[in-house]
Amino acid sequence: MNPMKVGLLGLGVVGGGTWSVLTRNAEEIARRAGRRIEVTRVAVRDVAKARARLGENMAVSTDVHALVRDPDIDIVVELIGGDTLARELVLEAIAQGKHVVTANKALLAKHGNEIFAAASERGVMVAFEAAVAGGIPIIKAIREGLTANRIEWLAGIINGTTNFILSEMRSRGLPFAEVLAEAQRLGYAEADPTFDVEGVDAAHKLTLLASLAFGIPVQFDRAYIEGISQLAQEDIAHAERLGYRIKLLGITKRRPDGIELRVHPALVPAERLLANVEGAMNAVLVRGDAVGPTLYYGQGAGEEPTASAVVADLVDVTRLHTADPGNRVPHLAFQPDAMSDLPILPIEQIHTSYYLRLRVDDRPGVLADIARILADRAISIGSMIQEPSNVGGADIIFLTHEALEGNVNQAIASIESLPFVRSKVTRLRMENLT
Amino acid sequence: MNPMKVGLLGLGVVGGGTWSVLTRNAEEIARRAGRRIEVTRVAVRDVAKARARLGENMAVSTDVHALVRDPDIDIVVELIGGDTLARELVLEAIAQGKHVVTANKALLAKHGNEIFAAASERGVMVAFEAAVAGGIPIIKAIREGLTANRIEWLAGIINGTTNFILSEMRSRGLPFAEVLAEAQRLGYAEADPTFDVEGVDAAHKLTLLASLAFGIPVQFDRAYIEGISQLAQEDIAHAERLGYRIKLLGITKRRPDGIELRVHPALVPAERLLANVEGAMNAVLVRGDAVGPTLYYGQGAGEEPTASAVVADLVDVTRLHTADPGNRVPHLAFQPDAMSDLPILPIEQIHTSYYLRLRVDDRPGVLADIARILADRAISIGSMIQEPSNVGGADIIFLTHEALEGNVNQAIASIESLPFVRSKVTRLRMENLT
Numbered sequence: 001m002n003p004m005k006v007g008l009l010g011l012g013v014v015g016g017g018t019w020s021v022l023t024r025n026a027e028e029i030a031r032r033a034g035r036r037i038e039v040t041r042v043a044v045r046d047v048a049k050a051r052a053r054l055g056e057n058m059a060v061s062t063d064v065h066a067l068v069r070d071p072d073i074d075i076v077v078e079l080i081g082g083d084t085l086a087r088e089l090v091l092e093a094i095a096q097g098k099h100v101v102t103a104n105k106a107l108l109a110k111h112g113n114e115i116f117a118a119a120s121e122r123g124v125m126v127a128f129e130a131a132v133a134g135g136i137p138i139i140k141a142i143r144e145g146l147t148a149n150r151i152e153w154l155a156g157i158i159n160g161t162t163n164f165i166l167s168e169m170r171s172r173g174l175p176f177a178e179v180l181a182e183a184q185r186l187g188y189a190e191a192d193p194t195f196d197v198e199g200v201d202a203a204h205k206l207t208l209l210a211s212l213a214f215g216i217p218v219q220f221d222r223a224y225i226e227g228i229s230q231l232a233q234e235d236i237a238h239a240e241r242l243g244y245r246i247k248l249l250g251i252t253k254r255r256p257d258g259i260e261l262r263v264h265p266a267l268v269p270a271e272r273l274l275a276n277v278e279g280a281m282n283a284v285l286v287r288g289d290a291v292g293p294t295l296y297y298g299q300g301a302g303e304e305p306t307a308s309a310v311v312a313d314l315v316d317v318t319r320l321h322t323a324d325p326g327n328r329v330p331h332l333a334f335q336p337d338a339m340s341d342l343p344i345l346p347i348e349q350i351h352t353s354y355y356l357r358l359r360v361d362d363r364p365g366v367l368a369d370i371a372r373i374l375a376d377r378a379i380s381i382g383s384m385i386q387e388p389s390n391v392g393g394a395d396i397i398f399l400t401h402e403a404l405e406g407n408v409n410q411a412i413a414s415i416e417s418l419p420f421v422r423s424k425v426t427r428l429r430m431e432n433l434t
Numbered sequence: 435m436n437p438m439k440v441g442l443l444g445l446g447v448v449g450g451g452t453w454s455v456l457t458r459n460a461e462e463i464a465r466r467a468g469r470r471i472e473v474t475r476v477a478v479r480d481v482a483k484a485r486a487r488l489g490e491n492m493a494v495s496t497d498v499h500a501l502v503r504d505p506d507i508d509i510v511v512e513l514i515g516g517d518t519l520a521r522e523l524v525l526e527a528i529a530q531g532k533h534v535v536t537a538n539k540a541l542l543a544k545h546g547n548e549i550f551a552a553a554s555e556r557g558v559m560v561a562f563e564a565a566v567a568g569g570i571p572i573i574k575a576i577r578e579g580l581t582a583n584r585i586e587w588l589a590g591i592i593n594g595t596t597n598f599i600l601s602e603m604r605s606r607g608l609p610f611a612e613v614l615a616e617a618q619r620l621g622y623a624e625a626d627p628t629f630d631v632e633g634v635d636a637a638h639k640l641t642l643l644a645s646l647a648f649g650i651p652v653q654f655d656r657a658y659i660e661g662i663s664q665l666a667q668e669d670i671a672h673a674e675r676l677g678y679r680i681k682l683l684g685i686t687k688r689r690p691d692g693i694e695l696r697v698h699p700a701l702v703p704a705e706r707l708l709a710n711v712e713g714a715m716n717a718v719l720v721r722g723d724a725v726g727p728t729l730y731y732g733q734g735a736g737e738e739p740t741a742s743a744v745v746a747d748l749v750d751v752t753r754l755h756t757a758d759p760g761n762r763v764p765h766l767a768f769q770p771d772a773m774s775d776l777p778i779l780p781i782e783q784i785h786t787s788y789y790l791r792l793r794v795d796d797r798p799g800v801l802a803d804i805a806r807i808l809a810d811r812a813i814s815i816g817s818m819i820q821e822p823s824n825v826g827g828a829d830i831i832f833l834t835h836e837a838l839e840g841n842v843n844q845a846i847a848s849i850e851s852l853p854f855v856r857s858k859v860t861r862l863r864m865e866n867l868t
Binding site: 001134144147308309316324333 | 466468569582724725736739744750753762767
C-alpha cells in the first residue's frame with residue numbers, strides 16, 4: 001500500500017520527537033500498520049533549523065496554511081500549541097477533508113465541541129491521545145478498553161511539574177518556592193509556571209477525560225481549579241504523619257444530579273498506588289462499574305513519550321481512514337447524538353472529606369464550640385489531633401467524613417469568626433480513592 | 435442500525451458476567467457503539483439453570499455446534515474453557531465466517547497460531563482482551579496504544595491467586611501451604627491449584643503478551659515456568675529485610691539473539707509500583723523505546739472485570755466487522771507476513787541478577803572459595819550478608835549483578851559440591867525493572 005502522508009505543523013519538543021520516532025521505528029511501525037507513515041511536509045517558524053534536523057529533501061516552509069491545504073497530505077499533525085492559530089488551522093484542515101492529530105489540550109478543552117462537530121460533519125477524525133498524560137494510552141483505555149462500563153469516577157495525576165514539586169517538597173522537607181526554583185533550573189518547570197502550578201494544565205486534561213468518561217460536552221469553564229502554590233510544607237508533613245500524601249489530582253465523578261469536575265491538591269492514603277507515583281510521572285485511576293478500579297501509569301510529558309501517543313494516533317487514523325465514519329470510535333467516546341446533558345456541579349455541591357487545620361487559644365470549651373459548628377452542618381469528624389503550638393495556643397487538625405463542600409465553607413466561616421480562633425482555617429480535600 | 439447478534443458458548447463465571455454487563459449497561463454501551471449488542475442464543479450444559487438466569491425467551495440449548503453454525507449469529511463468544519472442544523468450536527465458527535471473542539488463554543497459548551491463521555484466511559477477527567489480566571485493557575495498550583514503540587521488555591503480575599498468596603505470606607509471615615489452604619477456603623484458589631501456583635496460567639498469558647510485544651508466533655512450549663510452591667517464607671523475609679518483595683512475574687525481554695520468556699518468583703525493589711501491587715490484583719509494566727515505562731493495573735479475574743474485556747472486544751468487533759480486513763489491527767499486533775523469527779532463548783541463556791542463599795561451616799576460607807567460583811563464571815557480587823545460623827554454621831546471602839543463568843547454574847553446582855557447604859543453594863532471580 002502507498003505510504004500515508006503526514007504534514008507536521010511545528011517542530012518543537014513533540015514535533016521533533018514525532019519525527020524521531022517515525023524515522024527510527026519506521027520499520028517496526030510499518031510491520032504493525034501494514035503501510036508506511038511518512039512525514040512529507042513540515043511547516044515551522046525557523047526553516048533553516050528544521051532543514052538541519054530533517055535533511056535537505058524535506059519540504060519545509062513557514063506557510064502553515066499551504067500545508068493544511070496541500071492535497072497530497074492525508075493527515076495534519078498540529079503541534080504548534082496555543083488556541084488561536086491552532087484552532088484556525090485545525091478547522092481549516094478539517095474543512096479540507098483532512099484528518100487531524102493533535103497534542104493540544106488547551107485547544108480541545110476550550111474549542112473541542114466546535115472542532116469535533118466540524119470533524120463529524122466533514123467525516124474526518126481528530127485524534128488527541130497525546131493531549132492527556134503523554135505516552136499513557138489513557139484516552140484509548142477509557143474510550144475503547146472500558147467501553148462496557150458505566151464509569152463512576154476517575155482521579156489522575158496529570159501534570160508532571162506539580163507532581164515533581166510535591167514529591168520534592170515531601171521527600172526533602174522544602175517549601176514550594178524553593179522547589180519551584182529548582183524545578184525551573186532543571187527544566188521541569190517553565191519560566192512562567194502559572195499554567196502548571198495553578199492547575200490550569202491539569203484542568204484542560206481533566207476536562208477532556210470527563211467528557212470521555214461521561215459523554216458530556218467539553219466544559220473547561222465549569223471546572224473548579226486550585227493549584228499548589230499556596231500549599232504549606234507543614235500540611236504535607238502533617239499529612240504524612242497521618243498516613244497520607246498530598247497530590248495534585250484531577251477528579252471527575254458522576255453524581256445523580258451532575259458531574260464533579262475539579263483540580264486541587266488532595267490527601268490520598270499513603271498505601272494507594274496513586275500516592276506512590278513520584279517525580280514527574282503521571283497516573284490515572286479509573287473506576288468502572290464492571291471492571292472496578294484500573295490504573296494507567298507512565299511519563300506524562302517529554303519528547304518521545306508524547307510522540308509515542310502522536311504516532312499511535314497516526315496509526316489509528318491510518319487504519320480507520322477508509323472506514324465508514326459511523327463505525328469509528330466517536331471523538332468523545334459517545335455517539336454525538338447520545339451525549340449526556342448532566343450538568344457540571346458547582347464546587348459547593350461536591351461531596352468529599354476534608355482536612356481542616358487551625359490555631360486556637362488553649363482554653364476550655366474551644367473544641368466543644370467548633371465541634372458544634374461542624375455538627376450543625378452535618379459534618380462528621382473522623383479523627384482529630386490537638387497539640388500545643390510552639391508560638392502559644394494549640395493547633396487542631398480535623399479529618400472529616402464525607403460532607404457537602406457548601407456546608408464546609410459555612411462551617412469554616414463560622415469557625416473563623418469565633419473569638420478564640422487565631423488563624424484562618426487551612427482546608428484541604430481528602431480522597432479515599434476506593 | 436440493527437443490533438449485533440451474539441451467541442454465547444458457556445454461562446459460567448465470565449459468561450454470566452458478560453450477560454449481566456451487556457444487560458445492565460445496554461444503554462451506555464449502545465450510546466458508545468452506535469448500535470445494540472444482544473445475546474440472542476446461548477449454549478450451555480444445564481439448560482434449566484441458564485433459563486432461570488436468562489429468562490424463558492432466550493434461545494438456550496446444549497447444542498454448541500448448532501450455535502456456531504447459526505446463520506443469525508454475528509459473533510461467537512467462547513467461554514467454555516479447555517482446549518479441545520473450545521478449539522474445535524472456535525475453528526468451526528471461523529469456518530462459518532463468524533467473528534470470535536474468547537477469554538481462553540490456554541487455547542490461544544497452545545493453538546493461537548493455527549486459530550489466527552484460520553481467522554486471517556477467512557477474514558474474521560478473533561479478539562481476546564479477556565484472556566490476559568482480566569479487565570485491564572493490556573492487549574489494546576500493547577497492540578495499539580504503544581504501536582509507535584520498539585518494545586524492549588514487559589514484566590507482569592498476571593495471576594491473581596499467586597499474588598494473593600505471596601501478599602499474605604509476606605504480610606502475615608505464614609508458609610505457603612497454610613496460605614494456600616486459606617486461599618482455597620476463600621475461593622481465591624481452585625481445589626486443584628496447580629495451574630495457578632506452578633505458574634502455568636501466568637505462562638499462558640505471558641506467551642500471548644510476548645507475541646504482541648515482539649511479533650513472534652505463540653510458543654507456549656518454549657516458556658520457562660517456575661511456580662511459587664517451593665518458595666520458603668524465610669526468603670520472603672530475607673528479601674523484605676534487603677528492600678525487596680517477591681512477586682511471581684511473567685517476564686519477556688528482547689535480546690539481540692532472541693527473546694526471554696519466563697515465569698518465576700522474582701525479587702523486586704520494594705519502592706517499585708509493581709512491588710506494591712497486593713492481593714489478587716494484576717499489573718503489567720511495559721517498556722517501549724519511545725514511551726519509556728508504562729504500567730497497567732486492575733483486577734485480573736472475576737465475573738465482571740473479565741466481562742468488561744469481553745464486551746470491549748464485542749464493541750471493537752462490532753465497529754470493525756465491515757472494515758477491510760487489511761485495515762484491522764492484526765491479531766498478534768504485527769502483520770502476519772511481517773512476524774519476527776527471533777527464537778525464544780533457553781533459560782540458560784537469559785541474563786538477570788540473582789539472590790543466592792546457602793548455609794556453610796563457619797570457618798576461614800569459606801567465603802574466599804565461594805567468591806572465587808562466582809568470579810570464575812563472571813558473576814559479580816553486588817552485596818552480601820553473612821550471619822550465624824541458629825542451627826550452627828553460617829547463612830550467607832549473595833545478591834549478584836547481572837549474569838548469565840548458565841554460568842550461575844554451573845557456579846551453584848560447584849558451590850554445592852564444596853565440602854563445607856551444608857545446604858543446597860536457594861536461587862531466586864532479581865528484577866530491577868528499570
